[in-house]
Amino acid sequence: MDCPDCGNDRTRVIDTGTSTDGMSVRRRRECQRCSFRFTTYERPEWNSLQVKKRDGRIESFSREKLRAGVERAVEKRQVTEKAVTDVVDTIESELQDHETCIVPSRLIGELASEKLRDLDQVAYIRFVSVYKAFSEPEEFLRELDAVLDAELDDFGRSTPQNLSDNL
Ligand SMILES: [Zn+2]
Known part of the structure; x- marks a missing residue:
């Protein structure tokens, strides 16, 4: 200098x-x-998307990690490879549109639950249970109730028992 x-x-x-x-x-x-x-x-130069974790640490956004999370949620469900790719693509481009290069990990979790809710209810619940269960158990249970109610209303033949068998 x-x-x-x-x-x-x-x-x-x-x-x-x-x-x-x-x-x-x-x-x-x-x-x-x-x-x-x-x-x-x-100051560090952020030339790619960074994720701020709950504990405050910052790491590079990993498309692979997001995809792995989505794949785990849709395992054995009637969800195509292409649908998974679409979900990951949509989330990634929404994150890129964010006004800052550092996004909170919470935002990724929220976007993923939003997309999964539209895609497959069981996958949605699995995902939400992994990412919310530890910090917000009550909210998770409320969401679970809401989904179970919706399943009963939408498809009279579903019962809470056989839905939980799938989880
Ligand atoms: Zn001098």
Whole structure:
């Protein structure tokens, strides 16, 4: 980092800290020739979609991971390979349209449950049970009730017993 004052390329770091938003590293530098002091900010360059996890960690979006989650939910259901690809494609493009490069993992979970709900009710419940069960058990049970009620209304022949056999 060249000195902004005299152009000397030898500067030393005299203090390092984190910026207030927590997203960059702030370095106080001093030119070794003219002793001019200045501050630099270093931030990661997000050139691809990043996911912020519940615990605050940030990792690159993985299409494979999303696909694996969807596939697990639709296992042994009447859902085609193409339908799975469509769900993954739609979610990915909705995430790309998001105004920031960092999306919360919760958003991916919500988008996936939304698509699965339209695709297959059992897959939907399986998915929601995996991604919501630990943090929001009550909400999960409410959703389960709602789906079971809907199945009974839509297809009089279904019973809660044989639906849970499928889970
Ligand atoms: Zn200087």
